[in-house]
Amino acid sequence: MSLIVAKFGGSSVASIDKIKHIAGRIKGMRDKGDDIVVVVSAMGDTTDELIELASLTGHDLCKREMDMLLATGEQQSAALLALTLNNFACSSISLTGWQAGIKSDDSHSKARITGIETGRIKNELKQGNVVIIAGFQGLSPQGDITTLGRGGSDTTAVALAACLDALRCMIFTDVEGVFTADPRIVKEAKKLPQISYEEMLEMASLGAGVLQPRAAEFAMLYNVDVEVLSSFSHNPGTIITEVANMENHRAVSGIAHDLNCARFALFDVPDQPGIAKTLFKTLAAENINVDIIIQSAMRDGRNDIAFTIEEKELSRAIPVVEGLVKKICASGMTYGNDVAKVSIVGAGMQSNIGVAAAMFEALADEGINIHMISTSEIRVSCVIDECHIKAAIKALHRKFELDKIE
């Protein structure tokens, strides 16, 4: 008898009909003899509706009280799922985060799990219950309710799987798994049967939003096997695991893309120690998250520096960067939201020479100009004009023969 942790997102519990659907699925898993711990998000738009309500109280939304308010969403869906399962003659009990022993730090609205006291959960499992846990929440050292930030239910599920030594953590969602590229753009995109933690992390942070990056980190850290699969079909999903033999079969696992990009370029920046620090510390202090940074080769003692940020922060960033141009005595700047980022991700590229070169070739063959390049051990990203993004994804998918993945 194994233990399985199953997480269902907001769209899977958006109505009582949907809750009944997943209750049937959970009962099927339970009937096979496994112990089941379920983690649920709030129903559909509940969290957004509560935020909307709170915003009517005034401008200053105390984070401690927001957590108190928002945590009720998951408590409700957990109780409703328990009521449903009990009506399906499948014995179950719902637990809040604090009842489940989930301890966190006191960073309200973005708390981190510091540990899980699993006594109550284990006791309920021993009594034959399916244990349903309100995701996204914990208890601070002060005894206050915290939330883990949006998408935090994934983290709850992975952390529980780690602490309970579960066989697997199943993340039920509205997609079938992790694909080689966005299936809406590339018709031939294939569902990946397996993907490594590192690849998932790169994919997740690049916008393939099937698993929260923090949850993927947690899974890697504690070596938890995670399966991402659809709650609406019975097809196998994508298993995220430590893949030892990855280098043998493919260099590139998937093409990720991100349209939410804006770019800045600063010209003739003096080549002096401390200039980059001034630039990026100021942006960080303004809570503007910088993604790719490129510094061109020095010419006559001056550099060009370019970087990208999230598109939604562009208007806020413009006056900040304008001030910096003056301060550091650059000769000028340009900016724009007309760019996008396309990336190839694959643990196999570490042992395959020429992967980056093949990427640049594929883009060049399509006549696509590359503005910026950034690399990690298992990823190559190019910033290109946004109008070329679909062509770029399709070309790269062909180049690396991702339609042939089994």
Add this chain to the structure above:
Amino acid sequence: MSLIVAKFGGSSVASIDKIKHIAGRIKGMRDKGDDIVVVVSAMGDTTDELIELASLTGHDLCKREMDMLLATGEQQSAALLALTLNNFACSSISLTGWQAGIKSDDSHSKARITGIETGRIKNELKQGNVVIIAGFQGLSPQGDITTLGRGGSDTTAVALAACLDALRCMIFTDVEGVFTADPRIVKEAKKLPQISYEEMLEMASLGAGVLQPRAAEFAMLYNVDVEVLSSFSHNPGTIITEVANMENHRAVSGIAHDLNCARFALFDVPDQPGIAKTLFKTLAAENINVDIIIQSAMRDGRNDIAFTIEEKELSRAIPVVEGLVKKICASGMTYGNDVAKVSIVGAGMQSNIGVAAAMFEALADEGINIHMISTSEIRVSCVIDECHIKAAIKALHRKFELDKIE
């Protein structure tokens, strides 16, 4: 500096606008220098909506899970009030029942408070916070969330006032206080400035629903001064307290009535030991609550027995009583929902001779026939035809000169 416990019901927190209204009122109280503990119910129809949602999950509604679900309503309104007060620059913090240290037994859906560990509340007060507590809920010895049953927020408030040794427990509601009769029926009805615990208990159980009977019991037991007042006006309300000098000034404090009555009469019941037991134990086993019971004087070794029940239980009760008539060999029965109960209530009647007689006289003068009479130390109730109820209330109000109460 005194401590005041203020409770606001569902209609007082039904929208953010209403929450802002009471937040202004709470800030006004706080600015006078008192420490304030606030108890809130769920917003408007939240509890009914959650019950409706739960009913879609199936027929069997596990009480433990219903408590888990319903307790979120008060948690939400507490958090929203705290957000509002903080936006009004009135420092506040919301606490769930378990955070406030409210311990209960494990009778889910109708739990009783067994004690309050006031450490956290006192600590928050010391830090200058208005402490807002989710009413209607507690924590069982098993660590589960319980609810105190509908209207339980009144009990939470009175219990907190008792344990915190508060100067007063203010119950804000949508009426101005306790009246000498229903103002919709008697134009001259006066708001009572004061009323004793015992009178309030009789009034409450007779349907003058301004304070839950259990809360009134709690207040009497722990000698808590309770003020019932309107959250929409600034008029003083009715103070419920131990009134030592009551007997000096009035025999009758108010006229209560109850339209939710149905009557049964059983004829020629054998006068044998155990007959009454058979009758009323059977009704109790069917969960049919019997109010007034009358046994007429014996004639030829047989009695007539009449009793009243709640009108809504009539159709369920008829077959039960029909079976009993056969079993106990009575000669027949009648029943009907055409009756109502009118009562005079007053602590002063204990030391005033002839109060009951004056009541019967007033009804007789109006030509109103009395079907049944029941008395307690501070109450006389008459069951009459429902069609006469308004005339009866008006006549009694005049007879006892309740329009002259100051």
